[in-house]
Structures are given as structure tokens and as C-alpha cells.
Amino acid sequence: MFEAVSRRAELPAGRPVAVLCAGGLRSSTVISALQRHGVGALHNVTGGMSAWVKAGYGVTRRAAPPSTKAPASTGVPLVDCRGLSCPWPSMKLAKAIVEVAPGATVEVLATDPGAPADVETFTRRTGHRIVERSESGGVLRFVVQRAQ
Amino acid sequence: MGAALSGQYAAVFGRPWPVWGAAVLVATVNVFLFAFDRPWTASDGARNWGDWVLTGLGLAHRPDLVAPWLYSGSLLNVGVLLGGLTAALLSREFAIRVPPRGEAVKGVGGGLLMGAGAMLAFGCNIGGFFSAVSALSLSGFAMMLGLGLGAFLGLRYLLWELVRKPTWSSGPARVYAAPAANVPSRQPLAGVLLAALLLATPFLYARTGYHAQGIFLLFGVVFGVIFQRSRFCLVRAFREPFMTGDAEHTRAAALALAVSVLGFAILKFADLKDKGDWVFPGAGVGALAGGTLFGVGMTLAGGCGAGSIWRAGEGQVKLWLTLVTFALGASLTRLALVQTGALQKLGWAVFLPSALGWGASLVLTLAILAVWALLATWNEDARIVSSLE
Numbered sequence: 001m002f003e004a005v006s007r008r009a010e011l012p013a014g015r016p017v018a019v020l021c022a023g024g025l026r027s028s029t030v031i032s033a034l035q036r037h038g039v040g041a042l043h044n045v046t047g048g049m050s051a052w053v054k055a056g057y058g059v060t061r062r063a064a065p066p067s068t069k070a071p072a073s074t075g076v077p078l079v080d081c082r083g084l085s086c087p088w089p090s091m092k093l094a095k096a097i098v099e100v101a102p103g104a105t106v107e108v109l110a111t112d113p114g115a116p117a118d119v120e121t122f123t124r125r126t127g128h129r130i131v132e133r134s135e136s137g138g139v140l141r142f143v144v145q146r147a148q
Numbered sequence: 149m150g151a152a153l154s155g156q157y158a159a160v161f162g163r164p165w166p167v168w169g170a171a172v173l174v175a176t177v178n179v180f181l182f183a184f185d186r187p188w189t190a191s192d193g194a195r196n197w198g199d200w201v202l203t204g205l206g207l208a209h210r211p212d213l214v215a216p217w218l219y220s221g222s223l224l225n226v227g228v229l230l231g232g233l234t235a236a237l238l239s240r241e242f243a244i245r246v247p248p249r250g251e252a253v254k255g256v257g258g259g260l261l262m263g264a265g266a267m268l269a270f271g272c273n274i275g276g277f278f279s280a281v282s283a284l285s286l287s288g289f290a291m292m293l294g295l296g297l298g299a300f301l302g303l304r305y306l307l308w309e310l311v312r313k314p315t316w317s318s319g320p321a322r323v324y325a326a327p328a329a330n331v332p333s334r335q336p337l338a339g340v341l342l343a344a345l346l347l348a349t350p351f352l353y354a355r356t357g358y359h360a361q362g363i364f365l366l367f368g369v370v371f372g373v374i375f376q377r378s379r380f381c382l383v384r385a386f387r388e389p390f391m392t393g394d395a396e397h398t399r400a401a402a403l404a405l406a407v408s409v410l411g412f413a414i415l416k417f418a419d420l421k422d423k424g425d426w427v428f429p430g431a432g433v434g435a436l437a438g439g440t441l442f443g444v445g446m447t448l449a450g451g452c453g454a455g456s457i458w459r460a461g462e463g464q465v466k467l468w469l470t471l472v473t474f475a476l477g478a479s480l481t482r483l484a485l486v487q488t489g490a491l492q493k494l495g496w497a498v499f500l501p502s503a504l505g506w507g508a509s510l511v512l513t514l515a516i517l518a519v520w521a522l523l524a525t526w527n528e529d530a531r532i533v534s535s536l537e
Contacts, residue, residue: 083247083321085255085450085459085466086384087303087391091310092317094536111323113241113462114379117164122536125392138243138326 004030008039016041024048081110082139089115090122097128097146105131108142115140161239161336161377167396170378171404174371178279179411181367185360186220187282187412187426188371189275190228190453191266191478193221194471198263198479208483220364225457227368230346232461234369235376237339243326247466248319254448259470261445262453263477267485268494269294269438270428272453273382273446276435282408283416283426284509286498289516290435291442298443299386306447307535325463372458380404382452386443393534395524402521409513417506423499432495 004019011017017039019027024046031042053059079096081089089110096106108119116133119142123130132143178188196219202208216222236242247255262272269276269291277295280288309316327333346369350362374380385401388394415421430438446452449470451459456474460467485491500509527533 080318082323083245083319083466084251084317085247085464086381087306087387087450088251088317090392090536091306095310111243111245111321112464113236114381117379121388121394121396122392125394125534126536136329138245138323 004034008034008037011039016043018043018045020045020048022048023050076143077106079106079108081108081112081115083111085112086114086118088112089118093119093122093144094126097126097144100146102146102148105143105145108140108144110140110142111138113140115142119144161235165374165378167378167380167400168403170374170380171400172407173374174380175282175404175407175411177367177370177374178282178408179415182279182282182412182421182425183415184363184367187275187279188224188367188454189221189271189279190225190457191263191272191275191474193219193223193225194263194272194453194475195267195478195482196222197225198475198477201476202479202483208479218358218361220360223361223364224368224371227346227365227370228372228375228454228457229368229461230342230365231369231372232376232458233372233463234339234342234346234461235373235458236462237335237342239377240327240333240335241376242335242463244322244324244463245465246322246324247464248317248321250313250316250319251466252469253316255450255466255469256473258445258447258449259456259473260477261441262449262456262470263445263474263479264481265294265298265438265440265442265445266453266474267438267478267481268430269435269442270430270494273442274453275426276428276430276438276442278382278405278408279412279426280428281405281513282412284409284413284500284513285427285431286500286503287428287430287435287495290431290495291439294436294439294441295386295443295446298440298445299383299447300390300443301440302444302447303387303390303535305444371454372461375454375458376462381455383446383450383455387447389524389527390533390535392536393528393531395521395528398524399521402517405517406514409510409517413506413510416501423502424497427497427499429492429497430495431498434494438494 019031019042021027024044027048028044031044034042049059077096077100079092081092089108089112093106093108100106119130123144127147129145130142131145134141181188196214196216199208199210199213200216203210203213233242266272266276270287271280273295277288277291281292327335346366349365353359353362380400381397382401384397388397416423416425449456449467451467451470456467456470460471500513504512
């Protein structure tokens with residue numbers, strides 16, 4: 001949002017501008033912020049990209065760069081344990097996993113080197129399954145599938 | 149040759165060490181340390197740091213204070229910290245991990261409770277519990293009860309926070325100096341250099357006329373490396389049965405205590421060590437209340453007396469904060485206990501063999517440890533007290 005405000009001079013003058021995000025909420029806050037800075041003729045794309053996808057139109061995605069930031073919403077609930085120490089990864093995972101359907105997955109991000117032991121112990125005890133794990137720039141990532 | 153070397157390197161620094169093996173190693177090294185001079189404790193060194201800071205600020209008067217770079221307890225702690233750092237570097241696990249604000253608050257509060265609890269119980273979970281039980285001091289068993297209760301209460305709090313105050317454990321976190329992806333990390337090289345420097349410290353200390361100091365530091369380094377590589381954890385030993393129900397660390401802790409008890413008993417029975425060594429006048433309200441406070445504190449902090457130090461070494465900023473308040477809390481609590489005269493009213497100093505005889509004391513102690521491990525193991529399948537399933 002701040003980037004949009006600071007780069008407002010790059011907007012084409014005298015032409016209508018449509019602002020687009022994933023769902024329509026962030027674009028509306030960007031519009032309010034730009035309007036406070038005197039930018040006019042702004043249109044919000046209600047529903048955003050998710051409405052576009054829902055309506056059956058195609059999209060092309062850029063390959064995700066390796067990043068320490070949380071991946072943008074992919075529909076998989078994110079259990080963010082970055083910066084948290086033991087026992088938070090297993091506690092937050094325990095809370096999140098029962099909120100998805102059996103067989104569905106949640107994604108855990110953690111920075112504590114003890115997190116693998118935490119997640120492994122929890123899944124061994126509960127029957128859920130670690131289906132994917134990776135590490136990048138000090139952030140550990142697990143995808144855990146809820147038991148059927 | 150190169151393949152064999154990298155294979156061994158991966159076995160030691162690429163994969164975690166078995167927890168039970170680490171437990172036996174810790175216990176054995178602790179017996180060696182007692183034979184050398186004194187058993188391990190973390191709170192004694194932490195209090196030394198706190199005293200040193202308060203004296204420097206003119207807030208306390210301790211003419212008998214030994215400087216942290218010469219005091220055995222302090223050097224053991226510094227060793228554990230640097231050992232945790234060395235092991236983390238060698239296994240590419242070092243990174244400065246800055247916690248969200250709510251998590252930092254728990255680190256600070258946990259440290260204060262740990263400092264106060266450790267002074268009431270005459271030691272943290274290492275000195276007041278692990279080494280005290282090993283020395284057959286009744287106070288160690290009283291603290292064990294307190295630690296169990298405290299870990300239970302601390303976990304109840306965390307579960308409440310998880311459901312009722314989810315924002316207190318979320319927020320922006322930062323990671324610095326982590327190994328970058330797809331680039332060979334320089335961390336192992338730094339680890340090798342640090343290890344070489346640490347191995348040289350006994351010789352450097354000896355040149356200035358201090359012969360034991362560097363050896364205390366190395367003992368600490370050994371503890372730090374074993375703990376970092378295995379993540380053997382006494383918080384987990386007390387907390388996990390109430391959480392996921394997993395009893396691996398509880399069994400490992402009981403095994404470590406059994407080894408350490410036998411080692412200490414041999415040293416005392418053979419008159420190589422004084423019978424009264426590490427027998428504290430805390431059997432009573434001191435060890436029970438102190439253990440409970442300490443148990444709550446270590447659960448909030450996510451690291452016990454030892455765990456806070458080696459986790460600080462691997463770059464967890466939350467535990468840096470815990471260490472600061474642990475040291476200051478210990479120092480201030482001890483000062484208050486001395487000035488109010490409460491220090492003499494915390495309990496009795498009971499050396500079990502003086503009351504029950506050697507045979508009965510050892511049988512009873514080993515039986516208590518076996519029952520602890522068995523109860524936790526039974527609960528693994530029975531799932532009576534575990535809450536996260």
C-alpha cells in the first residue's frame with residue numbers, strides 16, 4: 001500500500017485506473033489511500049483475482065521465488081510459528097489441523113531448529129502425516145496432512 | 149577418505165543425535181565434572197552474572213564476588229553458550245531469530261520466574277534437581293514434584309493463550325545470518341575456528357596462572373554441544389506427557405539421573421567427595437515452591453536453566469532475554485532472601501543415606517526414577533493426562 005502511494009506519480013494522468021488485488025479488500029484500502037493523496041478516477045475491481053478464477057477464466061502464475069516471506073494465500077491454512085520457540089509449533093499445529101477437513105493439508109513455517117522434532121512427535125502421536133518439508137534461509141516449512 | 153569424512157560429518161552434524169544416548173553422555177560428563185570439582189548447575193553462574201551487574205551499578209555490595217571470567221559456575225554457563233553456538237555453526241543451524249513481541253514478553257517473564265524459583269530451591273532444574281538428586285539430597289526430589297506441577301501449570305497457561313489470546317504469539321519475526329539457500333555456507337568453517345579457539349582456552353588460562361578455569365569452560369562446551377545436537381530437554385521431560393503424551397525425553401531424563409546417581413554415590417561412598425556436597429537445606433517449602441515457580445518459568449521461556457543458555461547460543465533472541473532476567477531475578481531474589489532471613493527457613497538439608505542408609509537410599513531413588521519413566525510410558529498408550537491429541 002505504501003509503495004502504491006509513494007509511486008503514485010507513475011500513474012497515467014487523465015485516464016481511469018483500475019486497482020486489483022486477490023479479493024478486493026486490499027485494493028479498496030489502496031484506493032482510499034491514493035484518494036487522500038489527491039489521485040482521482042480510481043475503480044476498485046470487486047472480488048479481485050479470486051472472482052476471476054472462480055468465473056472460470058485462466059491465469060498464468062510466475063514460478064514462486066525462494067523467499068522467507070509467507071507464500072501468498074494458496075488456500076492452504078498457514079500455521080506461522082516463525083520466531084516462536086518450543087512448544088508453539090506443535091500447539092499451533094494441533095489447533096489448526098482440526099480446523100481443516102480430513103485429508104486436507106496445513107502449512108507450518110518455523111525458525112526454531114527444534115521444530116522438526118516438535119512436528120514429528122506431534123504427527124507420530126496423532127496419526128497426521130508430514131507430506132512435504134523444506135528449508136530456505138533459516139525458515140523451516142512443513143506441509144501436514146490431516147489423518148482420514 | 150573424503151567420502152568417509154563427509155559421511156561421518158553428516159552423521160554428527162547433519163542429523164540429530166539419539167536422545168537417550170545424549171542423556172547418558174550428559175550424566176557421565178556431570179559425574180566427571182563432580183569428580184573434577186563440582187557438579188553442574190546453571191543458576192549459580194547466572195546469579196554470579198546478576199551479582200556482577202548489580203555490583204557494577206552500585207546496587208549491591210559483594211566484596212567476596214568472583215569475577216565472571218574466573219568463577220566456575222559462570223565459566224560453565226559461558227561454555228554451554230559457546231558450545232551451543234559451535235554445534236549450531238557446525239550443523240548450519242545458527243541464525244539470529246528475533247521473536248514477535250508477545251513471545252519476547254514470555255521470555256522475559258519466564259526468566260524472572262526461573263531466577264526466583266532457582267534461588268528458593270537452591271538451584272535451577274540442573275543444580276537444584278538433577279545434580280541434587282544425583283547427590284541424594286532430599287531437596288532434589290521435592291524440587292522434582294514442584295517442576296512437574298509448574299510445567300503442568302505453565303502448559304495450561306500456554307493452552308489458554310493459544311485459544312484466547314492468539315495475537316500474543318503472532319506478529320512479525322525476523323531471521324538474520326541464516327545460511328542462504330543454494331550457496332555453500334561458511335558456518336561450518338566458523339564453527340571449526342571457534343572450536344579450535346575453545347580448545348586452546350585451558351592453555352591460555354594456564355599461562356595467566358589459572359589452571360582450572362579453562363577446564364570448566366570446556367566442560368560447559370561439551371554440555372552445550374551434546375544438548376544442541378540431541379535437543380535433549382528437561383522441559384520436554386516434564387511437559388510433554390501433559391502435551392502430546394510422548395515420553396521419550398522423560399525416559400531419557402530418568403536414565404540420565406540413574407547414571408548420575410550411581411556415579412555421585414560412588415564418589416561419596418568412597419570418600420572421594422564430601423557426603424554433604426550438593427545437599428541443600430531446601431527440602432520443604434523452598435524446593436516445592438521454587439520448583440513450581442521454576443517449572444512455570446521454563447515452560448513459558450521454552451528452555452530450562454541449561455536449555456535457555458544453549459538455545460541462546462544457537463541464536464534464539466527470546467532466550468537472550470530470558471538469560472538476562474534469569475540472572476537478575478536470581479541475584480535479586482537471593483539478596484531478598486538473605487536480608488529478610490528467609491534463607492534459613494526454606495527447609496531441611498537431608499542427605500538420604502544418613503536417614504535411610506546407602507542401600508535403601510539407592511533402591512528408593514532408582515525406584516522413584518523407574519516409576520516416573522513407567523508412568524509416562526504407560527500414559528503414552530493410555531492417554532490419560534495428555535492434552536494435545
